[in-house]
Amino acid sequence: MSGDERHGLTVARLCRSFGGLQVLRDVGFRLDPGRVVGLIGPNGAGKSTLINCVTGVLAPDGGDIWLSGSRATGRSPDDLCRGGLSRTFQHARLLEHLTVLDNVLVGAHVRGRVGIVAAALRLPSVRHEEIRLRECAVRALDLVGCGHLADTPAHALTTGQQRLVSVARGLAGDPRFVLLDEPAAGLDDTETGALADALRQVAAGDVGLLIVEHHLELIMELCDEVLVLAGGGVVASGPPAMVRDHPAVVDAYLGTPL
Numbered sequence: 001m002s003g004d005e006r007h008g009l010t011v012a013r014l015c016r017s018f019g020g021l022q023v024l025r026d027v028g029f030r031l032d033p034g035r036v037v038g039l040i041g042p043n044g045a046g047k048s049t050l051i052n053c054v055t056g057v058l059a060p061d062g063g064d065i066w067l068s069g070s071r072a073t074g075r076s077p078d079d080l081c082r083g084g085l086s087r088t089f090q091h092a093r094l095l096e097h098l099t100v101l102d103n104v105l106v107g108a109h110v111r112g113r114v115g116i117v118a119a120a121l122r123l124p125s126v127r128h129e130e131i132r133l134r135e136c137a138v139r140a141l142d143l144v145g146c147g148h149l150a151d152t153p154a155h156a157l158t159t160g161q162q163r164l165v166s167v168a169r170g171l172a173g174d175p176r177f178v179l180l181d182e183p184a185a186g187l188d189d190t191e192t193g194a195l196a197d198a199l200r201q202v203a204a205g206d207v208g209l210l211i212v213e214h215h216l217e218l219i220m221e222l223c224d225e226v227l228v229l230a231g232g233g234v235v236a237s238g239p240p241a242m243v244r245d246h247p248a249v250v251d252a253y254l255g256t257p258l
């Protein structure tokens with residue numbers, strides 16, 4: 001195993017079909033800590049399916065996934081999350097009756113270190129852990145520019161705010177890798193700017209980010225590398241400037257050069 005595989009998230013030859021429809025065919029990529037990788041492609045190309053396979057929500061039909069040196073194929077989403085792999089969803093799924101802070105705390109708790117017995121007995125370690133997790137949640141909310149909304153019930157948020165809070169929830173458990181499914185969908189320009197700043201800061205803390213997005217300007221501005229998924233496979237990958245001008249990308253996705 002190479003040094004990169006020990007520290008990174010490696011996906012190799014991943015395949016997944018739904019009935020007779022092969023959505024992913026031998027798809028591979030590597031995400032290293034501190035790197036931002038964009039995943040683009042036309043509607044239905046399999047971007048969400050890829051995220052779902054990597055995060056254990058869907059079982060791949062073939063291929064392998066390695067997370068920080070351990071084989072991750074077939075592990076449950078909770079187990080992968082405890083191993084440092086977090087995600088955000090295409091549709092923000094907040095618990096509407098809870099406050100914004102409590103919603104983000106749900107994300108932080110996934111990687112809590114206290115066992116059931118200690119929690120039931122309310123040992124001092126539990127109180128310390130609660131304080132630590134609350135600090136994590138507040139930090140994540142501040143990062144996406146939503147600290148002022150901590151006590152607001154989730155049902156009172158705008159669509160853009162819901163989206164940013166769901167991103168904060170994905171960042172709150174100190175993950176090593178975060179896979180973000182269309183984090184900028186429904187955001188206005190100010191919110192998109194706040195999101196971009198937050199993601200840059202997160203990556204600077206040695207966290208690897210894979211971002212699925214249709215907002216191409218954001219992808220081109222933010223990413224170190226861009227993968228283009230089309231027709232079941234990766235048709236181009238490389239630095240944003242190279243991918244943007246790649247004939248396969250123009251044909252398969254953009255229609256006209258950016």
Ligand SMILES: Nc1ncnc2c1ncn2[C@@H]1O[C@H](COP(=O)(O)OP(=O)(O)OP(=O)(O)O)[C@@H](O)[C@H]1O
Nearest residue numbers: 018021023041042043044045046047048049050090
């Ligand atoms: N659970 C499922 N059962 C059957 N087909 C599915 C399922 N999930 C996805 N598909 C199909 O797989 C293909 C890829 O879907 P997927 O959502 O991964 O694409 P995508 O690239 O994320 O698209 P978009 O950009 O529109 O979100 C589509 O044809 C979709 O209809």
